């Protein structure tokens with residue numbers, strides 16, 4: 001596929017990714033890992049995820065935002081009203097990768113045809129209100145895994161999962177669903 005669509009998320013054992021507009025944990029090494037993965041790339045996020053970052057774009061990345069309600073956005077953020085419109089924008093500029101950085105709606109939207117999942121598996125089962133979609137049965141294979149623990153003993157794994165079979169036709173069908181936005 002022309003464009004590599006990649007999901008980047010930190011996911012607890014019970015699939016929780018958020019609580020009260022924030023993440024239920026703080027792992028500095030994971031923030032550094034996220035920065036390494038995404039710097040220099042186009043990142044696409046939902047309106048509440050931008051709010052969780054203080055409404056500020058991530059530096060040294062192309063920040064693409066999805067919202068049905070906003071009409072103005074902070075400087076350095078590009079607004080789209082549909083995920084297809086955002087994808088057409090990055091295709092038109094010739095980008096090779098698009099990193100989907102949350103939240104839950106966006107992960108669900110892109111999971112059926114994304115190429116890679118960059119997951120930080122956080123070995124906790126916290127209370128939460130926002131969840132990563134189930135992905136076990138979707139035919140991804142693990143291509144890298146690193147185990148870590150922080151100073152408090154919290155263990156987490158950096159894993160990369162690759163889709164075993166291409167989902168190009170699913171992607172093109174999805175992209176052509178709508179021409180608005």
Ligand SMILES: NC(=O)c1ccc[n+]([C@@H]2O[C@H](COP(=O)([O-])OP(=O)(O)OC[C@H]3O[C@@H](n4cnc5c(N)ncnc54)[C@H](OP(=O)(O)O)[C@@H]3O)[C@@H](O)[C@H]2O)c1
Pocket residue numbers: 008009010011016017018019020021022023045046047048049050052066067068069070080081082083101102103104105106109130
């Ligand atoms: N653990 C992680 O890796 C991770 C990553 C990201 C976020 N999070 C956490 O997840 C939570 C935020 O995520 P969330 O799932 O609540 O919200 P979100 O996905 O960040 O934002 C949802 C909003 O995005 C817009 N949107 C979503 N799908 C759209 C579509 N198809 N077309 C147009 N606009 C669309 C809508 O904005 P409007 O309402 O303006 O129309 C929607 O209300 C926070 O707790 C955050 O800390 C965790």
